[in-house]
Amino acid sequence: MTTTRVRPESAPAMEQLPVPPLRTSREIQGNVLAAFNKDHMAFRYMQFSEDKTLARGWLSAILNTVSVTADVEDFNEEFSLGRRAYGRDPDKQATWVGVSLTYAGLSTVVDDAKQLEADLENFPQFVKGAAASAGRLGDTGDSDPENWLFGSPGTGAVVHAVLLVASDSKAALDAKLLNIEAADGAHRVTLVHQDDGETLPGDLKGHEHFGYKDGISQPGVRDFHREDPGNAGHRDNRPGAKLLAPGEFVFGYDTEPHSTHRTGPAWMKDGSLQVVRRLSQDVLGWRKAVTEQTRNFQPGLTAEELGACLVGRELDGTPLAKPSDPLKGLGGDANDFDYANDTRGGVTPCAAHIRRTYPRAGMGERGSKVESHRLMRRGIPYGPVVEEDAAKDRGLMFVCYGTSLDEQFEFVQADWSNAKGFVPGEPTAPNCIDKVTGPEGRGRIELDRGPKGDIANMAQFVTTKGMVYAFTPSLTTLRHLAAGDPLPRS
Ligand code: HEM
Known part of the structure; x- marks a missing residue:
């Protein structure tokens, strides 16, 4: 998905609008609000060994490479500004990493699995795992979990972590994956399955396989996206995008008036629930x-x-x-x-x-x-x-x-x-x-x-x-998990 719009000349310069507070977050992982938006992406579904220390060691190694909102959005914004200035994509590249844990993965890493279960009482779908929702979602027949390549505990290896690696070039992605594979090997973390995302070639870039342009309509997020100075409550430079309460997408913030069941313990703050579905x-x-x-x-x-x-x-x-x-x-x-x-x-x-x-x-x-x-x-x-x-x-x-x-x-x-x-x-x-x-x-x-x-x-x-439900923790919570600290609840 690569949809970077060119800002109209008449609009006030983006840099002149106030910087919203979540825009500079170094806690929220970079794909949640800011979007990796890369042409090449590896989805790696990983399984830990039973040794908690090794799983925590792997998280420490990965922590050093995880991309945060401030960096990803700086890049995306500079990219759009460059495009506006030169009328073409600037020659700027980056490789981003994101990590999420399934309920089984969190249970493996924490000391107190009973407390974890109690903490997550508002999130039964996450606790049960994606395959348990197959009935509600209509995943029957060919879509039945028994035919999945990953994420079905009945037929395959349990997934503990989902690693996303995204890059502008295939060569840079492969180089990053080599480093990550070394960390996997050192901590006895095994690959259950890998999916390789690629934007479509030529004129189909930004389109999905049926041929339609995708990635156009996204919610705006208050306190993350800049507000349109001429249209309060709407995102700047994105006509039609209402600014929604940030708690719709990231834990620890206000939600929309009708939303329910979104509160969790303090360690979920700045985290988000992730769905990955191979369709x-x-x-x-x-x-x-x-x-x-x-x-x-x-x-x-x-x-x-x-x-x-x-x-x-x-x-x-x-x-x-x-x-x-x-x-x-x-x-x-x-x-x-x-x-x-x-x-x-x-x-x-x-x-x-x-x-x-x-x-x-x-x-x-x-x-x-x-x-x-x-x-x-x-x-x-x-x-x-x-x-x-x-x-x-x-x-x-x-x-x-x-x-x-x-x-x-x-x-x-x-x-x-x-x-x-x-x-x-x-x-x-x-x-x-x-x-x-x-x-x-x-x-x-x-x-x-x-x-x-x-x-x-x-x-x-x-x-x-294939499908997994995972939790994408804040950087602080990742550090606690990697250190084996008790997770803060309030
Ligand atoms: C292979 C499967 C899918 C294809 C080919 C597909 C295709 C598209 C296309 C072409 C658009 C219009 C572009 C845009 O507004 O960004 C779109 C929008 C959207 N799709 Fe899908 N989609 C798929 C799966 C899904 C699934 C599984 C969901 C959620 C359960 C979903 C939810 C949405 C939403 C929320 C929008 C934006 C609607 C709006 O805001 O106007 N899509 N999709």
Whole structure:
């Protein structure tokens, strides 16, 4: 995902706006609020030996390389400024590292596992592990944990830690991995599985494998992102991005008014819950089905138009919804829109992936809680494009952060994307499930401009191939864990 916007010339210089306090955090790991945003990324799922001292030694070694928010955001900001000044990507490179621990990993490292369990009573999904949520998430059939490459305790090695290594160049990534492998070997930490994320080549850079531009819409975070001087409560230079309370994504801060179950002990402060989900995409199957389904529409729709209806954006990212402000909201990065005047889905169908995963305004009274279900997404594609090698597996390494697995990731997947009963518009709007990530199923699309028709039993083209839930601790908590100190509770 590489979406760095060029700032309009007329706007006040970014450097002149006050620096928000979380922007300089050296406690919060760098991928949570700031985003690694690199073209090459290794996801390493690791298992500790039973020896706590060795596991703690490994954490000490990794601690020295973990990237923090201040450094990652300095880099990202300088990169955008360089782009603005020279009109092209500056020749600037970095390699970032992030580390997270599963419940099994934390239990291995701490002395008092009983206290750990008590500390985490508000986070049952995290404690039980991702595979235990398969029923709620619809991970059945080919997506069943018994077919996963990692994260399924029933069929594979238990994952204790997730290491993310991200770099602008493959050579720099490989060099970093060599160092890390030496630390693994010295501390008897074994690799359960590795996924390799790569942005797609050429014009597809920043797009996912079905061809659509990704990584456009992200929540703004109060006290981390700069506020738009002309539009209070909104992120500067990102029309449409509301600033949400930081406690939605990082523990220890205020949350949105309707959010619940997000408080934990003091050692969780400045940490976040991470979801990593390997989602395999059947690109040829998707293209064929979208083309075939166009026959069901009168008057006709092209495959490209129907695909855009199922995503809610065109291939280049342009939303089907009309911008709230016609001067600001144009183009492939446009995000300044909602569905308030389109409750029946005549412009952006209620089936559209972006509408089902963030219904914005357009849900009437039911919309009051919408902002409690936002995700900080950090995904990157894996595998070659289908034209290069159709036989190989490809898809999206879906990653997101938040402070509630229940209200954020699981809610969005289960209660919005997959749920046949959820219509993100007025109750009489035609129903349909999310065809990008939802299960096989039917549904109806009726566009105001004419075309109407049924999606008839379109199969599922995204399959889950592995998943972990992990906790991404602050630097202070990582130090406590590495030293074997008792974890602070208040
Ligand atoms: C292979 C699987 C997936 C594909 C191909 C995919 C594709 C896309 C695309 C093309 C966009 C529009 C670009 C953008 O707004 O950033 C998008 C947005 C989004 N997706 Fe996905 N996605 C996938 C999986 C998921 C999953 C598993 C979730 C959560 C359960 C999810 C949640 C979202 C959200 C929240 C947005 C932003 C909606 C908005 O704010 O308007 N996606 N996705």
